[in-house]
Amino acid sequence: MYWNLDKVIVAQNEALPIDWKKVFRHERMLVEIGFGNGEFLEFLAKNDPEALVVGIEVSQLCAAKGARRAMYAGLENVRIMHGDARFLLRHCFAPQSADRVYMNFPCPWPKTRHAQRRVTVPSFCGLMERLIAPGGAFELATDVEWYAREAAESFDAAPSFKIETLEKNPLRPYLTKYERKWKAMGKDTWRLVARREGPAFKESECEGDWPMEYEADAKKSAAELAGALKGREGRAADGSGHWVFRDAFVSDDGAALLLVITADEGFEQHFYIKLLESPRGITVKVDSVGHPFRTPSMRAALMAALDAAK
Numbered sequence: 001m002y003w004n005l006d007k008v009i010v011a012q013n014e015a016l017p018i019d020w021k022k023v024f025r026h027e028r029m030l031v032e033i034g035f036g037n038g039e040f041l042e043f044l045a046k047n048d049p050e051a052l053v054v055g056i057e058v059s060q061l062c063a064a065k066g067a068r069r070a071m072y073a074g075l076e077n078v079r080i081m082h083g084d085a086r087f088l089l090r091h092c093f094a095p096q097s098a099d100r101v102y103m104n105f106p107c108p109w110p111k112t113r114h115a116q117r118r119v120t121v122p123s124f125c126g127l128m129e130r131l132i133a134p135g136g137a138f139e140l141a142t143d144v145e146w147y148a149r150e151a152a153e154s155f156d157a158a159p160s161f162k163i164e165t166l167e168k169n170p171l172r173p174y175l176t177k178y179e180r181k182w183k184a185m186g187k188d189t190w191r192l193v194a195r196r197e198g199p200a201f202k203e204s205e206c207e208g209d210w211p212m213e214y215e216a217d218a219k220k221s222a223a224e225l226a227g228a229l230k231g232r233e234g235r236a237a238d239g240s241g242h243w244v245f246r247d248a249f250v251s252d253d254g255a256a257l258l259l260v261i262t263a264d265e266g267f268e269q270h271f272y273i274k275l276l277e278s279p280r281g282i283t284v285k286v287d288s289v290g291h292p293f294r295t296p297s298m299r300a301a302l303m304a305a306l307d308a309a310k
């Protein structure tokens with residue numbers, strides 16, 4: 001079957017963040033985080049053909065399944081994104097652009113070391129505050145009572161949200177795969193709806209759009225610098241993330257590449273930092289191939305390379 005991919009994939013050179021409703025000319029935008037097999041996405045898209053429905057999945061297999069489902073159902077108003085929703089939502093979506101964000105049966109991450117991945121952390125409320133337009137809502141369905149209650153407490157503490165619903169065993173218009181599974185096992189489920197109230201989000205509250213390239217008056221060559229940096233590691237400025245210079249490569253013309261691995265709240269990236277000799281000294285820049293996201297750990301790694309060059 002032929003499928004026009006332009007309908008699902010956003011052009012690579014589209015400026016970020018994307019104003020989805022404007023680009024795809026829809027009145028409303030609904031977002032589903034972690035859509036699994038994509039059946040709820042299909043339900044939303046059929047139920048509200050005027051809305052653009054954007055699904056985000058970290059699993060490549062599920063992303064492919066969702067895309068195939070949208071294709072076979074002939075849905076024109078579905079877009080699929082593959083990646084970690086916490087980063088894609090922050091970097092690829094214009095502020096105040098979503099009307100409703102759904103999260104159905106996320107993993108509750110019960111272990112303490114994974115707690116940062118829960119939707120109950122304050123940074124998630126901040127992300128939703130940026131993304132959802134006043135009047136819109138965040139909706140969570142879960143089979144874990146403490147998770148629903150923690151999420152409710154977290155949204156309740158955010159001045160821009162008001163808890164509208166926290167109900168046990170809700171009657172939902174569509175039961176997802178996991179919901180059917182838990183129901184078949186006789187488990188209770190919970191539904192939380194947090195309404196986004198004013199004030200409107202101010203762009204200045206966004207994460208900084210800091211440069212990915214710097215120049216330093218270096219005394220070392222790029223090759224010496226790369227050798228000195230290889231194996232070094234550290235944490236992000238706020239102590240949350242971790243970075244390591246895993247390997248270093250030097251070309252015949254003296255340019256060097258550092259292979260960097262970063263992890264921010266469980267979000268891992270592999271990318272290169274280039275060390276290029278320039279008339280002034282050394283240019284230290286994040287290689288844009290692979291389009292890595294600006295994260296606190298990337299910034300810390302870049303600053304460590306820059307400091308070492310000085």
Ligand SMILES: C[S@@+](CC[C@H](N)C(=O)[O-])C[C@H]1O[C@@H](n2cnc3c(N)ncnc32)[C@H](O)[C@@H]1O
Nearest residue numbers: 034035036057058059084085104105176177178
């Ligand atoms: C338990 S399944 C639920 C699937 C579906 N929503 C349902 O109710 O049947 C959780 C889904 O969330 C996805 N997921 C987990 N963390 C994610 C993240 N940070 N960004 C996007 N998707 C994520 C997983 O890959 C998985 O498909």
